[in-house]
Amino acid sequence: MAFGWIDEQAAARRRAGLVRTLRPRPADSPLLDLASNDYLGLARHPEVVAGAQEAARTWGGGATGSRLVTGTTELHTALERELAEFCGFEAALVFSSGYAANLAAVTALAPHGSLIVSDAGNHASLIDGCRLARGTTQVVAHADPEAVRKALGTHDGPALAVSDTVFSVDGDAAPLAGLAEACREHGAGLVVDDAHGLGVLGAGGRGAPHAAGLAGADDVVVTVTLSKSLGSQGGAVLGPARVVEHLVNAARTFIFDTGLAPAAAGAALAALRLLGREPERAARAREVATGLHARLTAAGLEAVRPDAAVVSVRAPSPEEAVRWAADCRAAGLFVGCFRPPSVPDGISRLRLTARADLTEEQIERAVQVIGGTRP
DSSP states (O other): OTTHHHHHHHHHHHHHTOOOOOOOOOTTOOSEEESSOOTTSOTTOHHHHHHHHHHHHHHOSSOOSBTTTTOOOHHHHHHHHHHHHHHTOSEEEEESOHHHHHHHHHHHTOOTTOEEEEETTOOHHHHHHHHHSSSEEEEEOTTOHHHHHHHHTTOOSOEEEEEESBOTTTOOBOOHHHHHHHHHHTTOEEEEEOTTTTTTSSGGGOOHHHHTTOTTOTTEEEEEESSSTTOSOOEEEEEOHHHHHHHHHHOHHHHSSBOOOHHHHHHHHHHHHHHHHOTHHHHHHHHHHHHHHHHHHHTTOOEEOOSSSEEEEEOSSHHHHHHHHHHHHHTTEEEEEEOTTSSTTSOOEEEEEOOTTOOHHHHHHHHHHHHHTOO
């Protein structure tokens, strides 16, 4: 029977406690949200919503075509210009998603004969970029510049190291300065995904590469998403102008994909400008994260110390992680639940988002609910 193997896989997922389900949320959910990636609390900010509305009124509901045909508006180029300037890079290129941006950066910068050195904890989009690229990929130990250095030393030709700046599972930061040093010793490029760093790390939220002194370097390329700290949708690649020009001509997820919807571009641009005026939002997100971690560990929970805005709490098993998250929802708290294969080490977790707009009372309530529902 066609697709009969699907039933076998579904049964295996049920036995392992790994079934995933969609839970549509209402527009006005009564739950306290510690599950989204809205790190700065901007997704519903009046200025961001107004930016989306004005863009839709001006440019319509969709981009109408690929970026190289009709999908590039003046709004897209304004967003690219201001995003590059804010983060300290020469140029930027906007994509329909952060996933598409990562596929573009890795595949277009790793031709035949190249080596890609990829961190074992990288996001799925970077992993998929490595799989699609025409170069050879070598996976190395997590957050280990020496492992990157050794891998690069085995190759003679174009090379690239690829890493998240902040890893989405535990919220730990990559040693960017050490990675850059290892790459420069071997003439390799460095591509880093700053999805969880933009808006949280660096001066005024300018990102982890900016904080590490790598912004604007001619051998560093950064990908970001517009759907986390900027509360919108889409992604971008930042780097030297010649790299961006190469992506325009060689990146398949740019050439063959419809451009980012104007409403999303307008919302992201409004959020970026708001962050520029209110840089304290980045510091507040970090403050909330450290406060959450301190209170959770004081309550006897196994929480990983955060380097940005992600706080991870270990769960005994996938089944208990699902049950724990469900009990939190029943108590009025929405938390993320990460299980294999989303976690590279196989350990299931609750994943908490430290939003800049959380009050001290909300933080204390969240800790009480998590502690009170622990398996």
